[in-house]
Amino acid sequence: MEHTHLNLTVKVWRQKNNQSKGQFESYPVKNISTEMSFLEMIDVLNEELIVDGKEPIAFDHDCREGICGMCSMYINGKPHGPWQANTTCQLHMRAFKDGDTVVVEPWRAAAFPVIKDLMVDRSAFDRIVQAGGYVSVNTGNAVDGNSLPINKDKADASFAAAMCIGCGACVAACKNSSAMLFLSAKVSHLALLPQGEPERHSRVLNMVAQMDKEGFGACTNTGACEATCPKEISISNIARLNQEYLTASLVADK
Amino acid sequence: MLDAKIPSGPLDNKWTDYKGHCKLVNPANKRKLEVIVVGTGLAGASAAASLGELGYKVKAFCFQDSPRRAHSIAAQGGINAAKNYQNDGDSVFRLFYDTIKGGDYRAREANVHRLAEVSGNIIDQCVAQGVPFAREYGGLLSNRSFGGTQVQRTFYAAGQTGQQLLIGAYQALERQVALGNVTMYTRHEMLEVVKIDGKARGIIARDLVKGNLERHFGHAVLLCTGGYGNVFYLSTNAMGSNVTAAWKAHKQGATFANPCFTQIHPTCIPVSGDHQSKLTLMSESLRNDGRIWVPAKLNETRKAVDIPEEERDYFLERRYPAFGNLVPRDVASRAAKERCDAGHGVGTSKQAVYLDYADAIVRYGKIEAGKAGRVDVPMEEIITMGKQVVKEKYGNLFDMYNKITGENPYEVPMRIYPAVHYTMGGLWVDYELQTTVPGLYALGEANFSDHGANRLGASALMQGLADGYFVIPYTLGNSLADEIYSKAVETSHPAFEAAEKAVSDRINLLMNIKGKQTVESFHKRLGKIIWDKCGMARTKEGLEEAIRDVQALKKEFWSDVRIPGSINEMNPELDKANRVADFIELGELMCVDALNRNESCGGHFREEFQTPEGEALRDDANYMYVAAWEYKAEHEWNLHKEPLVYDVVKPSQRSYK
Numbered sequence: 001m002e003h004t005h006l007n008l009t010v011k012v013w014r015q016k017n018n019q020s021k022g023q024f025e026s027y028p029v030k031n032i033s034t035e036m037s038f039l040e041m042i043d044v045l046n047e048e049l050i051v052d053g054k055e056p057i058a059f060d061h062d063c064r065e066g067i068c069g070m071c072s073m074y075i076n077g078k079p080h081g082p083w084q085a086n087t088t089c090q091l092h093m094r095a096f097k098d099g100d101t102v103v104v105e106p107w108r109a110a111a112f113p114v115i116k117d118l119m120v121d122r123s124a125f126d127r128i129v130q131a132g133g134y135v136s137v138n139t140g141n142a143v144d145g146n147s148l149p150i151n152k153d154k155a156d157a158s159f160a161a162a163m164c165i166g167c168g169a170c171v172a173a174c175k176n177s178s179a180m181l182f183l184s185a186k187v188s189h190l191a192l193l194p195q196g197e198p199e200r201h202s203r204v205l206n207m208v209a210q211m212d213k214e215g216f217g218a219c220t221n222t223g224a225c226e227a228t229c230p231k232e233i234s235i236s237n238i239a240r241l242n243q244e245y246l247t248a249s250l251v252a253d254k
Numbered sequence: 255m256l257d258a259k260i261p262s263g264p265l266d267n268k269w270t271d272y273k274g275h276c277k278l279v280n281p282a283n284k285r286k287l288e289v290i291v292v293g294t295g296l297a298g299a300s301a302a303a304s305l306g307e308l309g310y311k312v313k314a315f316c317f318q319d320s321p322r323r324a325h326s327i328a329a330q331g332g333i334n335a336a337k338n339y340q341n342d343g344d345s346v347f348r349l350f351y352d353t354i355k356g357g358d359y360r361a362r363e364a365n366v367h368r369l370a371e372v373s374g375n376i377i378d379q380c381v382a383q384g385v386p387f388a389r390e391y392g393g394l395l396s397n398r399s400f401g402g403t404q405v406q407r408t409f410y411a412a413g414q415t416g417q418q419l420l421i422g423a424y425q426a427l428e429r430q431v432a433l434g435n436v437t438m439y440t441r442h443e444m445l446e447v448v449k450i451d452g453k454a455r456g457i458i459a460r461d462l463v464k465g466n467l468e469r470h471f472g473h474a475v476l477l478c479t480g481g482y483g484n485v486f487y488l489s490t491n492a493m494g495s496n497v498t499a500a501w502k503a504h505k506q507g508a509t510f511a512n513p514c515f516t517q518i519h520p521t522c523i524p525v526s527g528d529h530q531s532k533l534t535l536m537s538e539s540l541r542n543d544g545r546i547w548v549p550a551k552l553n554e555t556r557k558a559v560d561i562p563e564e565e566r567d568y569f570l571e572r573r574y575p576a577f578g579n580l581v582p583r584d585v586a587s588r589a590a591k592e593r594c595d596a597g598h599g600v601g602t603s604k605q606a607v608y609l610d611y612a613d614a615i616v617r618y619g620k621i622e623a624g625k626a627g628r629v630d631v632p633m634e635e636i637i638t639m640g641k642q643v644v645k646e647k648y649g650n651l652f653d654m655y656n657k658i659t660g661e662n663p664y665e666v667p668m669r670i671y672p673a674v675h676y677t678m679g680g681l682w683v684d685y686e687l688q689t690t691v692p693g694l695y696a697l698g699e700a701n702f703s704d705h706g707a708n709r710l711g712a713s714a715l716m717q718g719l720a721d722g723y724f725v726i727p728y729t730l731g732n733s734l735a736d737e738i739y740s741k742a743v744e745t746s747h748p749a750f751e752a753a754e755k756a757v758s759d760r761i762n763l764l765m766n767i768k769g770k771q772t773v774e775s776f777h778k779r780l781g782k783i784i785w786d787k788c789g790m791a792r793t794k795e796g797l798e799e800a801i802r803d804v805q806a807l808k809k810e811f812w813s814d815v816r817i818p819g820s821i822n823e824m825n826p827e828l829d830k831a832n833r834v835a836d837f838i839e840l841g842e843l844m845c846v847d848a849l850n851r852n853e854s855c856g857g858h859f860r861e862e863f864q865t866p867e868g869e870a871l872r873d874d875a876n877y878m879y880v881a882a883w884e885y886k887a888e889h890e891w892n893l894h895k896e897p898l899v900y901d902v903v904k905p906s907q908r909s910y911k
Contacts, residue, residue, distance in 0.1 A: 003526075016823075017824070033527055035527055035660075036527075036529045037531070039531065040529045040531050043774070047772055047774060047775075049818075050772045050818050050827065051770075051772065051816075053818070055818050055819055056818060056826070058824055058826055061493055062318060062323055062493055063323075063325060063328045063493075064492070064534075065535075067327050067414065068318075068323040068324075068327050068328065070318060070323050083657070086657065090654070090657045090658070092658065115463055116823075116824040121319070122319055122320065123320070126320050126321075126431075126438075126440075129424075129425060129428045130428045130429070130431050130432040133425055133428065134425035134426060134429045135382065135425070136429060137382045137383060137426075138307040139300070139723045139724070140379075141375070141378075142375070142379045142381065143378060143382070144378055145377045145380075145381040146339060148381075149389075149392060149393025149394055150389055150393050151393055152389045155387075156386075156389075158384075158386040159388075159412065162386050162421065163414060166320065166322055189384065189386065190384050193384050195381070196384055
């Protein structure tokens with residue numbers, strides 16, 4: 001592939017731990033190939049910082065192929081940066097121009113406290129799942145997988161919701177720090193399948209209650225979550241969540 | 255020393271017999287027994303959830319911020335199961351046979367047969383959990399083919415099968431967390447196994463956020479910590495994937511089996527430059543429809559689309575007409591390397607071959623036109639329709655390729671090259687998945703047992719879940735039944751004290767080196783040595799050189815590594831240094847193992863041992879054994895051999911022609 005090299009300024013949020021006050025620091029980075037991923041650019045910067053006797057920038061990352069959901073940088077005012085349907089690890093330096101200043105911040109949400117620099121604590125998502133994001137079946141002799149045919153469109157819609165990687169970009173993008181897109185994806189995934197049916201009502205009520213307890217904000221339908229979601233989880237899932245919640249509130253045996 | 259504890263009796267009765275006779279623990283006693291599970295990928299999450307459901311007190315650990323991040327999530331193509339839903343002749347025996355043959359006759363028959371037996375239950379269990387597998391219009395589950403087989407037995411969820419299976423296991427795990435049966439420790443890394451009276455009784459873990467060490471007791475310890483592919487630095491593994499837990503176990507007496515059996519996956523996106531931090535796999539499922547080729551002419555400069563059909567060499571179809579583009583991974587990788595070494599490679603590096611979808615697009619387009627009952631459809635429209643079908647099947651993979659390379663694979667062929675993907679070797683385990691340290695178990699990729707010298711596609715997910723959902727719940731009970739009188743040991747016990755001190759001393763030692771070179775730079779150098787000398791092709795001289803190089807690198811690492819920051823805080827460089835230190839030691843053992851094995855088999859290709867056609871030449875008379883290495887001292891190992899006995903399958907030279 002044809003590529004060029006860039007010189008950039010990276011302005012990064014530095015914060016020692018969750019007790020300390022953070023601040024922006026600017027660093028020049030030179031000779032960055034446009035073929036690099038954004039995280040590889042940060043790797044290069046970190047190597048330089050270490051050699052200079054400084055502390056490298058702490059950030060979450062693991063699979064670097066857009067599926068584990070661990071990377072979480074707020075780049076130039078957008079979660080995961082400028083590309084559509086993309087994670088930070090899959091953002092490549094082709095997206096930037098020579099001389100650009102790139103501003104990098106952690107996810108900002110009360111429910112996601114900063115651990116260090118760009119790392120945040122997203123354990124609130126695990127606790128929301130613990131509140132009911134599953135089908136209560138123990139391991140054992142489940143019936144044959146083909147004993148219950150499932151309408152293909154429903155299975156596909158369920159899969160489209162289940163693709164959520166739990167990165168939290170929806171929360172970071174939302175002015176209210178709402179976790180409704182994340183929650184609605186899980187509720188939809190299971191509500192669209194017959195296996196999710198028996199716990200349908202208790203699931204949605206309990207998960208919403210846990211979400212509120214974690215300190216996420218309310219949804220005001222701005223659509224920022226959908227626009228920023230790396231897996232393009234549809235906002236129509238939030239409509240389904242609302243419907244599920246309303247139905248459950250009316251009929252559930254609490 | 256090695257007793258595989260394979261049950262007697264005919265192969266297809268062994269597991270049933272075992273289950274019928276193994277010892278059980280009653281529910282009241284299970285509540286008193288504590289189990290530690292390290293790692294929460296498919297094997298770990300499924301084991302922790304299943305054991306929690308049974309009533310054991312489980313503590314699960316992962317280094318990521320959530321169990322859902324484990325690298326099983328990145329598996330793309332699918333999971334095999336002998337369901338024979340397609341009526342194409344599949345059976346438990348076929349899946350067993352294909353796996354043994356695919357592993358080039360270096361796997362244990364009894365384990366593989368059990369794997370094939372439980373494969374169907376895995377699909378049923380996952381469906382019951384709400385895993386949204388791909389379905390046909392009639393509502394039934396869909397299948398596709400994978401390398402090394404002639405039936406369609408692979409279940410999938412687009413190109414995200416691993417993600418969906420892991421989320422299923424993760425949700426089952428979180429349900430047990432909510433019920434109080436499992437305590438989850440995220441951002442924790444296991445740094446030592448604690449042994450009391452010869453038995454594994456706990457671990458020392460480091461809280462990666464605060465940096466302090468913790469002691470945890472368990473009546474048994476399960477390592478579900480994945481493979482060691484990151485020893486190569488560049489691999490398709492996640493950045494955090496590491497060998498540390500398995501290596502600590504090894505140094506505490508667990509033998510490490512067949513470390514040189516590593517899998518190089520043929521279809522990965524080629525390296526683009528020195529900055530590269532990891533490689534990305536393009537699922538093997540792409541070989542269902544894509545055709546692999548190189549220009550027939552040397553020094554070809556034309557663009558792929560400008561090279562006429564007769565000047566293309568579809569080398570897999572040419573060399574292996576029966577399996578074509580669907581030969582097993584080791585065979586496909588070596589064939590691609592052979593063409594590139596011969597000067598037919600493509601792209602700027604010339605270290606790549608084409609994976610072409612042009613034919614598939616036309617074929618699918620014609621089928622769509624046919625479905626609509628249309629004749630004389632212009633080619634342009636056929637192509638548009640064909641692209642739509644390809645998009646539905648492989649869309650996410652094509653998008654990923656586009657993001658990484660900036661090229662549109664719907665228009666130009668993808669460039670691919672082999673990359674390290676999986677490690678068949680791992681901790682030696684017996685039939686019960688117990689290592690040579692009593693009470694210490696290894697599940698999933700972390701053990702060596704099921705894939706021999708080469709793993710077939712869509713078998714890793716199957717093995718991880720088989721071990722966690724359907725094997726360990728039985729085999730663990732068989733030994734824990736004898737532990738019902740063993741009270742939990744206080745972590746103030748001298749063994750915990752000593753283990754914690756050892757870990758603490760080592761961390762202090764690392765931090766006090768205060769050298770000049772970064773951890774990353776050592777890791778890169780290690781990776782280059784291992785890839786060059788112990789990668790796709792190996793020689794005696796190369797391996798001997800590599801051993802010397804790795805030993806020298808180890809010295810340099812321990813005298814000149816620079817780790818910034820301090821111990822009692824979040825310090826990713828320190829975490830990495832701990833892991834790289836272990837990778838260096840493992841790298842040496844891999845070369846020792848590869849040097850010992852004077853034959854070629856599966857992923858282990860010694861250039862001295864090949865057929866005139868360039869195929870792997872096994873030496874069954876001398877090497878039909880599992881090489882299990884016992885750690886003695888620095889640079890010193892004892893070799894224990896577990897002979898492989900084939901009662902049912904007759905080993906032959908693998909042929910995919």
